[in-house]
Amino acid sequence: MSNHAPVERSVILGTGSALPARRVSNAELSETVDTSDEWITERTGIKFRHIAGPDETTSTLAIDAARAALDAAGLAGSDIDLIVLATATPDNTFPATATKVQAAIGMTGGIAFDVAAVCSGFLYALSVADSMLRTGMGKRALVIGAETFTRILDWEDRGTCVLFGDGAGAVVLGLETAAESDAAPRGILATQLHADGRHYDLLYVDGGPSTTGTVGKVRMKGREVFRHAVVNLAEVMEQVMKPLGLTSADIDWVVPHQANARILDATARKLGLPPQKVVITVDQHANTSAASVPLALDTAVRDGRIKRGDLLVLEAMGGGLTWGAAVVRY
Numbered sequence: 001m002s003n004h005a006p007v008e009r010s011v012i013l014g015t016g017s018a019l020p021a022r023r024v025s026n027a028e029l030s031e032t033v034d035t036s037d038e039w040i041t042e043r044t045g046i047k048f049r050h051i052a053g054p055d056e057t058t059s060t061l062a063i064d065a066a067r068a069a070l071d072a073a074g075l076a077g078s079d080i081d082l083i084v085l086a087t088a089t090p091d092n093t094f095p096a097t098a099t100k101v102q103a104a105i106g107m108t109g110g111i112a113f114d115v116a117a118v119c120s121g122f123l124y125a126l127s128v129a130d131s132m133l134r135t136g137m138g139k140r141a142l143v144i145g146a147e148t149f150t151r152i153l154d155w156e157d158r159g160t161c162v163l164f165g166d167g168a169g170a171v172v173l174g175l176e177t178a179a180e181s182d183a184a185p186r187g188i189l190a191t192q193l194h195a196d197g198r199h200y201d202l203l204y205v206d207g208g209p210s211t212t213g214t215v216g217k218v219r220m221k222g223r224e225v226f227r228h229a230v231v232n233l234a235e236v237m238e239q240v241m242k243p244l245g246l247t248s249a250d251i252d253w254v255v256p257h258q259a260n261a262r263i264l265d266a267t268a269r270k271l272g273l274p275p276q277k278v279v280i281t282v283d284q285h286a287n288t289s290a291a292s293v294p295l296a297l298d299t300a301v302r303d304g305r306i307k308r309g310d311l312l313v314l315e316a317m318g319g320g321l322t323w324g325a326a327v328v329r330y
Contacts, residue, residue, distance in 0.1 A: 015294065016069030017065050017299065023049075026046070046260075098113050098114050119259065126314070146291055169298050190240050205218055229317045254313045256316070
């Protein structure tokens with residue numbers, strides 16, 4: 001068999017993001033929450049977060065991020081065949097928030113649905129969209145992570161409420177054909193996803209339509225989540241790189257889920273990654289759950305750090321527990 005057989009890959013054609021207008025510093029937060037700038041910064045590295053106003057929702061942020069990604073890709077909504085939107089904070093219990101985005105961008109056909117994997121949601125959505133494109137269910141996809149997590153925070157729980165913010169990030173994927181022999185193929189080269197429901201109670205919302213009929217609030221056992229995150233993220237990054245014959249030395253940028261600066265540092269150390277290869281936005285945005293990875297990706301693309309041809313590893317862990325990673329040549 002010829003090693004020049006064509007291979008179809010999902011390539012990132014454009015990125016976009018959106019943040020609520022209101023930006024809240026630790027000092028401002030400490031006026032209403034029993035905390036301090038020093039306490040938050042030392043434990044998490046977070047300095048600011050954006051908090052959605054009454055007229056800002058998961059769908060409005062998702063729509064703005066989607067439009068920015070479409071602009072960057074030079075495409076219109078009518079060019080898109082598939083929307084996969086990751087969120088834990090949909091506008092409504094149903095239908096999917098993705099259908100609101102679909103209507104807003106002028107996409108009248110195709111497929112649109114949400115996925116729920118909390119902070120790992122974007123990695124799950126990216127992997128699902130990539131699989132669907134490569135199996136012929138469309139040519140172009142919008143993959144979005146969007147959250148208004150501050151709506152489900154318990155503002156009396158000072159250990160948790162200081163960690164989160166709102167926002168959205170999006171990428172446009174398009175199928176491209178390349179020769180299998182291509183030494184530096186563009187696009188999504190590999191994805192790896194995991195879940196372990198035995199740890200369901202480490203990070204969850206204590207409500208829902210089927211159990212309480214209420215929305216509920218975020219509950220987290222922070223120390224245990226931290227421990228799982230460092231081990232699982234280092235492992236999944238090695239798992240996703242190894243079949244491609246890659247080591248951390250080959251990677252130009254790691255774009256991690258922005259949960260906590262200490263998790264980012266510990267994971268980088270475990271993999272022997274220099275800190276200057278890690279994109280960090282947690283100080284400016286806090287933990288935006290499913291929006292975190294695409295928001296960090298768009299930030300680094302737009303400020304010029306990430307350039308075409310760079311080899312990236314995206315990774316995240318969230319409630320479930322769920323976790324995953326992807327290798328992408330931008």
